[in-house]
Amino acid sequence: MPESPEVIHARVAAAVGPDGRLPMPPVADWETFPWELVDGELMPKVLPEPVAAEEPREGRDGVDCKLCDEGESDPQRIWESWNFHVKAPAAPSGFPLVLWLNSNDHLDFTELDDTQAAEFGQLSVILTRIMSNMEHIGRVHMSRWGDGAEHMHAWFLARPARFPMIRGSMALEWDAMLPPGPEPVWRADLATVARKLATHGGRALV
Numbered sequence: 001m002p003e004s005p006e007v008i009h010a011r012v013a014a015a016v017g018p019d020g021r022l023p024m025p026p027v028a029d030w031e032t033f034p035w036e037l038v039d040g041e042l043m044p045k046v047l048p049e050p051v052a053a054e055e056p057r058e059g060r061d062g063v064d065c066k067l068c069d070e071g072e073s074d075p076q077r078i079w080e081s082w083n084f085h086v087k088a089p090a091a092p093s094g095f096p097l098v099l100w101l102n103s104n105d106h107l108d109f110t111e112l113d114d115t116q117a118a119e120f121g122q123l124s125v126i127l128t129r130i131m132s133n134m135e136h137i138g139r140v141h142m143s144r145w146g147d148g149a150e151h152m153h154a155w156f157l158a159r160p161a162r163f164p165m166i167r168g169s170m171a172l173e174w175d176a177m178l179p180p181g182p183e184p185v186w187r188a189d190l191a192t193v194a195r196k197l198a199t200h201g202g203r204a205l206v
């Protein structure tokens with residue numbers, strides 16, 4: 001069962017004190033971070049001219065693709081079916097659960113055929129429902145960007161309940177800031193998700 005908001009808050013207080021701030025995550029150094037301090041005031045950065053072409057993404061055309069290279073033997077897979085698998089990070093992050101729903105074959109999201117697209121839709125709702133119904137989960141956000149890697153991967157991010165600041169699109173930044181919870185709790189929750197998802201099809205791997 002995911003930890004309560006009170007336990008999460010106590011871990012933050014234990015790390016930095018009740019009035020302390022968590023360390024700044026690396027997002028502020030990212031090229032995509034849209035704001036900067038100007039004379040002590042946070043301002044939008046000046047938008048540069050467009051570049052000549054988009055950067056190639058990781059695993060272009062299946063070459064040097066991490067998801068393909070890891071394949072069926074990937075120890076981070078927690079569930080799989082014929083077309084898709086669910087993968088967890090190597091270690092817990094700040095959120096109670098973060099999972100990816102990925103295609104087994106090297107496909108861009110726009111390359112899913114009608115059958116795969118229908119399965120993706122069903123799995124997305126079922127996986128979101130399973131994660132949302134876990135204790136102390138406030139909401140499960142799902143997203144698909146695909147700007148970094150070509151191989152289709154969709155994010156399922158379970159935010160903790162009852163922190164009004166940790167909501168909406170900015171909630172994701174808290175996943176990188178909150179101190180990770182204990183690994184045994186996280187692994188038990190991964191097994192719960194995999195087992196419940198397998199009742200709808202596919203097979204649990206943890």
Ligand SMILES: [Zn+2]
Pocket residue numbers: 059062065066067068069105106107151
């Ligand atoms: Zn691939």
